[in-house]
Amino acid sequence: MARQSETEYHVAVEQLQPGVFIRLDGAWFEHPFLFNKFKIKNWEQINTLKKLGIDKVVYIPERSDHLPLRPAEAEAESGHHLGARPEVPPERDAAVQFLWQLKKDRIAKLRQKHESLKRCKKEYEAALARMPGLLQGIFSGTEEIVRQAGDTVHAMVGTFLGDTDAIVNILTVAEQEETLYSHSLNVAVLSLMLGRTLGLSKAEMHCLGLGALLHDVGKMRIDRRILRKKEALTKPEREVVRMHPQYGVETVAKAAGFPVEAAEVIAQHHERMDGSGYPRGLPGKSIRRLARIVAIADVYDNLCNNAQAVPQGAAEAMTPYQALAHMYTRQQNLLDMEIFALFIHSLGIYPPGTFVRLSNGILAMVIAVNPANPLKPSLVLYDAEVPREEAVIFDMDDDPDVSVAATLEPVQVPADAVAYLNPGMRVTYFPEQGARPA
Structure with missing residues (x-):
């Protein structure tokens, strides 16, 4: 309400x-x-x-x-x-001019942020455009396709392992008919974000990113009508979908030079810590660590963007804040909770895509985590007087007197504010290089 x-x-x-x-x-x-x-x-x-x-x-x-x-x-x-x-x-007046200079500095910073988001969105759209060719081309088994997939991952790994902190932005993008591509990118970005927090080596990050990017490649062998079905799947249909890890492993096994560690991610991303997962029912630490990382990113993105993944047949996907809370309270036996604790730390208490009301009453949406201070994210502010394309982006570090008063579900936010703050239908992430420290 x-x-x-x-x-x-x-x-x-x-x-x-x-x-x-x-x-x-x-x-x-x-x-x-x-x-x-x-x-x-x-x-x-x-x-x-x-x-x-x-x-x-x-x-x-x-x-x-x-x-x-x-x-x-x-x-x-x-x-x-x-x-x-x-x-x-x-x-x-000196005092007034001092305030105006601060405001001008903030406006310049705002414009830089808008330009940065435009570049980030352009890079995301370019990566998304490559996804159909990668997922379909991997069946050819050629070294060229493996190299192209590696190049996409290499660029993201370079961003996360650069000299400055990578900032994971939430982007406003058009709804895609084929969500498999955007889901694969999301899982890769979130997995690499978590891999950075875990201190993985460059080689491990490469295998993690490659496995995450192609974790659902086996679904390319499944009838599209089953994958796009809005109603609950029948038992035979569920059994078909549960074959996709095996299909994926069979596919990349034919790809020349595909890393074994990345193939293990594809094979095990649906295994669960209590042994209830599939396809082999592996328990605990017998599941490879990279696969445990991707499992967390996969569950999180599905809860945020796939209504079928939401428990009890809910009509809508969860907000990022709700998804983290659900994973923490309902899936402790399924996921590696030590790694999940770092996932929460990486996304912050207020993950990108979360609607909030600030202590000054302003409605806003979190668009990026501050790596140096997860309690002080970047927000886009709702102001009907400002055009959406010029919306004010506020870094909470800029004003210590302003805090988050409450997190909100979309139904608690006026419809015009929801449309202004988050006109996209999907929660989509992509990294950018943070500002170089002074």
Whole structure:
């Protein structure tokens, strides 16, 4: 259920005091403050509003610690804390110009982030375009196809093992008719992210990425009608689908130079720690570590993007936050929980794709984990006054006073905000190289 609308009143700036929560009229780019909505922290902020020539603001009582001052109180306080309307124009006031410079720096950073996301999306789309040829071509068994798959993995491994932290972004992409390709890319990215956290060597990362990218290649031998079926599968259909690890192993066995370690990932990614998996029912540490990594990434992506994978026949896939919670509480006997703990650490408490309400009341969606501080991710902010393609991206490290007040399910977010924050139908990830430390 969406949050009830809040009461709003226009009040004079002279009536403000610390603890009053306000909203500024106009667009985010038209003032030097970090947010359009915020709680007044000190009298200096009120004086800055006066210097900017702002006479009235919107007061939101539900989020305020104090009431605005009555006119008589405001007149008495003005002599103590607020100067008279300044004669120095805002463009010459040092305090105002300092705020504007900070805002300009943030706008420049915002534009760089938008450009970075565009490049990341372009790289993702190029990798996605190669997937049909790779998954279909691997049946030829030629060294060239194995090399092409290796090149795709090599680029991602290079990003994760570069001199700076790789940032895993959530991307807005069009819905794909053939989800096998985007799922394979997602699992590869998430597996490599986890492999980096585990400290795998470059050779291990290459085998991990190759096995993850091709973990479902055996499904290319299964009737598309079964894989795309919306209803629950029949028992014979389930048995056919459960053959895909074996089909995959048979396929890559014919591929010249395909690493044994990567083939083991394909063979074992559906094995489970309690021995209940398939095709061989291997238990515990008899499952190769790389396969245990891919199993976690595979389950997570299916829960986020495949309604058939959600327990009890739920109509919709889970949010990333729900998927992690489900895996932690319901699949402890199935997955390697030591590795899973590092998976949670890698994605952060608020994994990309999570809707949140900030402490200042703003709705947002997590788009990237901060490797240096998982509690302070990057967010895209909902602001109907700002076009979606110019949406404000906020790094929580930039303002220690702002925190996540609540995580939200999509049904708790207004439909227009959901469409603004996450117009894509799938949770899709791709890495980019982080900023080089100063």
